[in-house]
Amino acid sequence: MGYKPHKIEMKRGRRRGKRPEPAQYLCERCGKPTVLPFIPRGTAPILCKGCLRKKKKREEQEARAAANLQARREREAAAQAMA
C-alpha cells in the first residue's frame, strides 16, 4: 500500500539543559549594559539598576507631590466653602 512507516521525526530546537540565560541589554536611559533577570516584553523600558532605583525614587516623589497637591486643593476647597 502507500503507507510509509519511515517517518522521520525532527526533534530540533529543543536542546536539553537550555536555561533562560541572563541576557545583556542596554539601559535605555544611560546606555550602560545591564543584565536582566527576565525577558523584556517591550511594555516597560529597559533600565539598569541605578536608573531603576532613580526612577522609583522619582515616582515616589511625584506620587507624594500629587498627594500634597490634592490635599492642598481639598483644604482650599474647604476654606472656600467656609467663606
Ligand SMILES: [Zn+2]
Ligand atoms: Zn541606566
